[in-house]
Amino acid sequence: MQQKQARAFxxxxxxxxxxVAVGAGILFLPINAGLGGFWIVVLLCVIVFPMVFFAHRALSYFVxxxxxxxxxxxxxxxxxxxxNLGKWMxxxxxxxxxxxxxxxxxxxTNTLENFMRMQLHVQPPHRLLLAWGLITLMVLALIFGEKIMLKITQALVYPLIIILALFSLYLIPYWKLDMLLIFPSFNNALGIVYTTLPVLVFAFDYxxxxxxxxxSIRRAYGAQAFSKTSxxxxxxxMLLFIFVMFFVFSCILCVDPAQLQAAKAQNISILSYFADKFNDPLIAYSAPLIAFLAIMTSFLGHYxxxxxxxxxLVAQLLGKQGKRAQAGVHGFLYLSMVLVAYANPSVLDFIENLGGPIIALMLFILPMYAMYKIPALQPFQNKISDTFLIALGLLTLSAVVRGLF
Known part of the structure; x- marks a missing residue:
């Protein structure tokens, strides 16, 4: 591959x-992370980059x-x-x-419903109809073909990065710098970091x-795939760390923990809360736009x-493949998304008790198990980073137990 082509690739x-990473997680991360104040987020910054880089690199090495x-x-x-173990994995x-x-x-669904009610001052349609329409549009987009949609998604990322940065900068006049003088107790800080881990994992997950x-890396680089993926x-x-954490800092400096608790109770993202709270037309209309862009760019990769x-799973358990099996897979995903969007469960509870911990199992524990089980991966072992990932994975997984009790 020529150098110019390689850079573009x-x-x-x-x-x-x-x-893929910048989706619903980033929209809810400031709510959980900010509950403990500014210095809690500073503490989270210490673990974010090594967590994201080492975990995804290990998973890529595994593939x-x-x-x-x-x-x-x-x-x-x-x-x-x-x-047998493959089925469980x-x-x-x-x-x-x-x-x-x-x-x-x-x-x-919540973003559009809140936008219609609070900014447009119109009564949104029945929630089931609204959820059905939005999810149908997102799924139908795949009809154009995954390659075309991936190109569209890539094109949307540029404006998303720019708008995210501009929005974070625009919030600076609203910062309450006295929050820098609020220091949580040691026990309280540890508790908030622990409960934020599942949301942190989810927010930075790609x-x-x-x-x-x-x-794709293997096809393009062959024997150099391991070094290139790193x-x-x-x-x-690094790009994620800079843009997401600046966005989180900018958000939490504008509101106090009580206001973040109110946003959590309303089951809306931080951007929807800002659109309602600030008497600023630019924030009111740009915040929902950023939320839509973030969700759309991330949805395709997750779907x-x-x-x-x-x-x-269908192929392994039922021995079913082909067009009929694929239709069943699409049907299940589509119908369950519509019904859950209509039911409107707490997004943060969903992330804390299900999404984040299971991602941690696949992103931290599985690659580390593979690193010490598969001979081809043993040259990439690193005691420090491996111990860090295992500890982080186990802590995030324990959030399931905490949520149950």
Whole structure:
């Protein structure tokens, strides 16, 4: 591959992965992270970049370790761990991504419903009709073909990055700098960091695209795939860290913890809350636009990942493949998204008790197990980063137990 082509190829994947990560998670992260104030978010910054980079790199290495050049993650799991364990791993892979699809359905429905009621001052249609219409549009977009939609998604990422940065800068006059003088107690800080971990993992997760990304890297770079994936994921993770954390800091400096608790109770994103709270037409109309862009750029990657996982599961458990099986997979995903969006469960509870912990299992625990089980991955072992990921994964997983009790 020529140098110019290689740069364009790398850049397209950086943008694609960025777009997959920046979705509903970033819209709700300031609410949870900001409940403890400014210094809690500073503490979270220490773990964000190594968490994102090392975890996604390990998962990419795992996919690249397959003997078959075109094996996706569901095939790689079966190759290394056998059919029985492979079925469980495929099941977990599906359920690591599937909740995100449900969350996007709830998020985009609430965003439009709130925008119509609060900014346009019109009565929104019945929630079931609204959810059905929005999710139908998102799923029908795939009719144009995944390659075309991926190009459209990549094109949307540029304005998303620019608007996200401009919006964060625009909020600066609203900052309450006295929040820098509020210091939480040590126990309170640890508690908030612990409860925020699932949302943090979800907000920076682009694992649904890692399988397709790794296959693409292998086809493009061959024997250099491992070193190239490390370089591309480093740049992607740094881009995410800079833009997302600046957005989070800018948001939490504008509101106090009590206001963030109110946004959490309303089950709306931080942007919808800003649109309602500030008497500023630019914020009122740009905030929902950013929310729509963020959800749309992220939805496609998650939907493709969920479909890949469920298709693998259907093939392994029922032995079903082909057009009829694919139609059933699409039908299940579509119908469940509509019904959950209509039911309107708490997005943050969904992330904390289901989405974040299961993602942690697939993103932290599985690659680390593979790193010490598969001979081809043993040269990439690193005691410090591996211990960090395992500890983080176990802490995030324990959020399920905390949520149950």
């Amino acid at each position: 790398d850049r397209s994947w950086i943008l694609s992965l960025f777009g 690249l370790s397959a003997k078959e050049p075109n094996a996706d993650i569901t095939h790689v799991v079966r190759e290394h761990f056998g059919e 495929t099941f977990l892979y599906f359920f690591a991504i599937y909740p995100a699809c449900l969350i996007y359905g709830v998020g985009i 694992s649904p695209a890692i399988s397709n990304y790794s296959l 370089a591309i994921l480093w740049r992607t993770s 493709i990942g969920a479909r890949e996982g469920l298709s693998g």
